[in-house]
Amino acid sequence: MRTVIIGAGQAGRRTAELLRGLDAEREILLLGEEAEPPYDRPPLSKEILLGEEHPRGLMQRDIHAYETQRIALLLGERVEGIDVGTARVAKADGERIAFDSLVIATGARARGLPIAGANDPRVLTLRSMADARALSARLRPGLRLAVGGAGLIGLEVAAAAIQLGCAVTVLEMGDRAMARCVPETISSRIETWHRAAGVVLKFGCRLTAIEPRREALRLYTSGGEIEADLLLVAIGAVPNDELAREAGIAVEDGILTDASGRTSHPQVFAAGEVARIRRPSGRHVRFETWQVAQHQPVAVAHALCGTERPYAELPWHWTDQFGHNVQILGAHSSGLDWLLRAEGERLSCLGLDADGRVQGAVLIDNGREATPLRRIIAAGKPLGRQRLLDPSVPLRQLC
Template sequence: MARTLIVGAGQAGRRCAEALRDLDPEAEILLLGEEAHPPYDRPPLSKAVLLGTDPGNGLFVRSPQFYAEKRITLRTGTCVEALDLAAKQVVTTVGERIGYDSLVLATGARARPLPVPGADDPRVHLLRTLEDAQALRAALVAKPRLAVIGGGLIGLEVAASARQLGCAVVVLEAADRLMARCVPPAISEMSAALHRGHGVELHLGCALRRITPRAEGLLLEAGDLEVEADLAVIGIGGIANIALAEAAGLAVQDGILTDGCGRTSQPDVYAAGEVARFPHPFFGRTVRLEAWQVAQNQPAAVARAICGEARPYDEIPWHWTDQFDWNLQVFGTPEPEMELVQRPAEGGRLTALSVDAAGRARGALVLNNGREATPLRRLIAAGKALDLALLRDPTVPLRQFL
């Protein structure tokens, strides 16, 4: 019986185990996780967990019995220290050696620290794990003055949650607009208006230089600004956890390099989820994607490859963010230099499409308008030139273009 050993029991590790079980009833599946918990999905950490509205099952998608039923051996609190590829074994921090036939690295990413003086103060939080979220919530319920460093998705979700809990919130963003890596400027402006409208103090083009602990609170120096806060959260993106792979001699480059099926540079070693950097046909280059969608579905391609079926992962990229009363979803690559065709709908809803010079939709966004998500994905996938005059008319339904 072939043993697949999955290192990393987050969403990607879980999904790989599940997909493998569906394909191969015989496989021995061992899922090792460093964290104390069974696999959980991270999107609620910056929202429902901070707000205290997570019913508990939102986070842990599967019950503890699920793993036993699926004959997936889950070992939490188990940290792998090294890979011994020659012996086809991994070595844990307590010196245990565990053998494999196939090895899947689903080691994910960690929150990117900010190398400024004072960032190691205990009142400066990062947000990545359930413990991080619980610690942050425990601090936020006292309604501190909060400084959020980073106006990307995580920073803005934390800002929105903290505002909803009654905190005074300042957001410091180094770039000149919000969510600059994932939405076009027009959407950044709407987002800024949303946050300011909810009382968030927003400072753009404002890079943090230093945090100075004071007897009461923290002094943050950013640009020409001095901000006093009781608590700070740094949300400036993630770093792929590639140390194990790199030390074992796998090809890495801001991620573990794989093909479209998650196969690394070494035989029988795969990478799953956001740690993998792989060629994506939609982008036409290699990408490493930090999104629920990739953790959810790329590991199925890995499971297929383990079973001998090479069918690459090629979904149109999709991610979402929920901030205040906004549900914003982004599809494809809405590049800032592309024309953004806005199609407002009733009730402040919006659909917007990024079209390239040939008139093809390459990216799209929906703001509280999820009904159009699937038609948009299909439009992007079809990749055909659209009649822009018609597209600019929001009364012409999207299905007319399909």
């Protein structure tokens, strides 16, 4: 019995290791396109940029750790196609590998900017270790860095770059920071950290063209022209679902799966960020988080062994900027009423629906409340505002 996993990122590694834990016998092949052994991505936009070579958060094991687990890790291997009819994957070098079951864990790639001049070598994106090292090598005091996008990655890079002495300008089409995942009151706090450190934030600012000049990039925006030595484009990610689509597997901005990671083909599964997962509500949702790459493979590994452990976790992600930790629980929706609960410097922002049930939360430097809030959200009980906001009532008493 052989399981082939395409993609040796966090989700691929987790699937391989969890599968080995459940099944000592089967042959496991983990194919990665990069030369690097699997790693977690969160440090790429933080510690790696600040010059740490091997932050512990990378979770990057030595290749011998895979030998010990009898996981055949093949790096620098690009898969060109999947033939579900003959149950084989085709590598770029022409070799074909047969599988009994296949896991697609190809993740996502940085979205490019579809404007003139974006192919200049001074226009970068950040997704891989190689990207992070290339960016890190160019950040130096005085460098004029423009960041396109005030989302989580763009702001983490801005925070690191300003700490390294760069002159940083963030250009954002929308009207506030991290608008996709936090309410306004949290955006304004995050913006305050950036401005206090000297980052220039320009909202309502659309980048329309890049004119590469010899000495600098000239950026044309809806809010005027600026010069930059380097432009980092951080405007989201696109799932690497082409292999699945070409193989005839159902795809819709991500590979459609059930809660156990099964795709439309019975031998093929999808793990991590490339999957668009069926939720208890019946909707399919794709997540771009460490959490999904870490925990959804539990469902996949079990399903590969014929047992059910459906993935139905409450969405959770975090960002670390300027020494602050921001955690985001549940869905962010403008339909919620957001209340602030402050305990000194620790902050909980609670999103209540019309019935008074907590549906989402954002925590600043207050991670100890994540587990109580997860339970409060899961319980789905209406809670009085008074009690929720009373700092003398610990949240753990309300769950």
